[in-house]
Amino acid sequence: MEILIKNGYVYDPINRINGERVDIAIKDGKIVSTDLIDTRRAKVIDAKNKTVMPGGVDIHSHIAGPKVTAGRLMRPEDHYKVFMRAIPGVRRSGTGRTTPSTNLIGYKYARMGWTTVVEPATPPLETRHTHEELDDIPIIDKLCFPLFDSNWLLLDYIQDKEYEKGAALLAYLLYAVKGYAIKLVAPGAAEAWGYGKGVGLDIDDAIPGYDLTPREIIRGLCRINEMLKLPHTIHVHCNRLGFPGNYETTLKTMDAVSDLASEDRPVIHITHVQFTGYTGWSWDTLGTGAEEIARYMNTHRHVSLDLGQIVFGDATTMTADAPLEFVLHHLAPGKWSGSDVEAETAAGIVPLRYRKRSYANAMQWCIGLEVALLVQDAWRVIPTTDHPNAGRFTRYPWLIAWLMSRRAREKVLKRVNRRAASRAILPTLDREYSLYEVAIATRAAPAKLLGLKHKGHLGIGADADVVIYDIDPKSIDPSKDHAEVTNAFRRAAYTIKGGKIVVKNGEIVKHVYGKTYCLKPCVPHDLLESVVEEIKPKFREWYSVSLENYIIGEHEIRKPEVIPVETLLK
Ligand SMILES: [Zn+2]
Known part of the structure; x- marks a missing residue:
C-alpha cells in the first residue's frame, strides 16, 4: 500500500524539520522519496492545517510480564468500569484502567499516536511470559529490558572483577531471553531483600552475601554495557527510590559512571x-531536588533521564x-503482593492513589515538571x-500540555496542596515546550537513546510510523489553547503503523501486530563456551529449570527482529 501525506506541518527533529510543509510518502512500510509514489493509485491524506510527527516512542512503561498480570489479578476493581467493546473484523475487546488488558494497551497507545513501547523490567527467568504478553499487544513495536542487578551468575563475575567474562555472560543471557538493554532496579536491593534487608540500601552500603556495593554493580554493568556496545545505556532505577532526601543518592549514581563515558x-x-529527586528527611518535610539534578544534567552530558511524572488519581505501583513496596504497603495499607525470582530478582505491587490535596503527592507532581523544565536539553529528558x-x-496528553503551557500548570497548581505549591519552584518557572521540543522529547530523543535507527524520524528509509494530530500550529497557541492540545494528543487524526492506517479520527480501524526488537551481541566462540561451561553447574544448583529450557527461541516470538551487535570482546 502506498500513502502520500500532503500539506501537513511536519515536526521531525532528527532531520531538523521544524513545522515546515513537507509531503511524506510511504511505500511497503517505509518512508520513501515522494517520486517513488504513483499518485494515481496511492491513498492521499490531506493533512492541511494539521501537525505531522513520527510515531511516539515510550522508553519506560510497564505493559507486560508477571508483575503486570499479578497487578491485574489484584485489582478486579480496576476492570469494572473501563472497557472497550469488540467490533468484529476491526478491533477486539479489553478492560482495565491502570492495568489494562493487552488489546487495550495497544489500542490506547495507537490512539494517542505512540507506536513503540519499552517494557522496562522483566525477570530473565520469567521473560517467556513477558514475551507471550508482548506478543498479544496489538499495533505497537515492543522491546523489553531484563533485570540484571541482582543476578547471582553476573554478580560473581562483577565481584571478581572479571568484566570480560561478565560481558560474555550478559550477552548470552540477553540473547537467551530476547532482551534489549540492561535494567538495574535499586542495584543490589533485591539480593539484600532475600536476607530481609535492603530497605533504603544506599549506593555504598554492603550487600549481604556478596563483597559488593551497589556502586560496584552500577560501574560493573556500565563497563560491561560499553564493552558490548549495546545501543541503549544501562537503564537505572536508583537506590533509595521513594525515600525523602534521596536526590543525593541520584547525584552519586550519575557521578559514579562519569569517568566511563x-x-x-x-x-x-x-x-x-x-521518585528519586527528593530533599527533606520525612514525607512531611519532603522538598524538591530538581534544581540540583538539573544543575548536574546541564553540566554533564553522560546522563539521560525520564520523568516518572505523577498525574494524580489511581495508580498501581x-x-x-521489593523492599520499597514493603515500605509503601505500610504507608498505604491495603493490598500488597511480593515475589522473589530464584537467583535473579524480586518484586512487589501496591495500588496507590495520588491526591492533589496531599502535601507529598503535590510536591511529587511539581518535582517531575521542574526537572523537565529546568534541564535545558530536551534530547535527554523523556516525559x-x-x-x-x-x-x-493514557495521561500523556495532559503531561504534554503541562510542558507546553504555564497556564495549564497554574490551573492545577490552584487546586493542589497549598503548602506544597508554596515550597515548590514550579510556580516560578516560565519555560514552555514548543511543538518541536515535544517531538524531540516524545519521539526523536527516546528513539535515539534506544539506538532505534528507523524510529523517531521521517527520513527516507525510516519505518512508516507516522501520526497526524489535529493541531494547526499557525492558529493554535499551545500556551493558551492547552485544552485543544490535550484533545489532539488524546485522539490522533491518523496513526499509521508500519505503513498501515490503524487509527482514523481517534478510532482504531485496523488490528495489526508489531515487532519485538531484541539483541544478539557477538561474542567470540571460545570465550562464550568457557563462560557457559562455568555457569552450568551453578545453574543446575540455583535454578528450578534447566539452562536449555531457560532459553527462549526466536520461533517463540510472534515477530522477532533480532539485531546483531558488534562488541569489543576479543
Ligand atoms: Zn518503572
Missing part, C-alpha cells in the same frame, strides 16, 4: 527521576524494588509516567 553521549539513563507507577500512560 568515552564519547559525547550518555552512558547511564536514570529512570523515573521524580509495581517494581523489582514518562512510569506507567502505571506514577500514573497511566
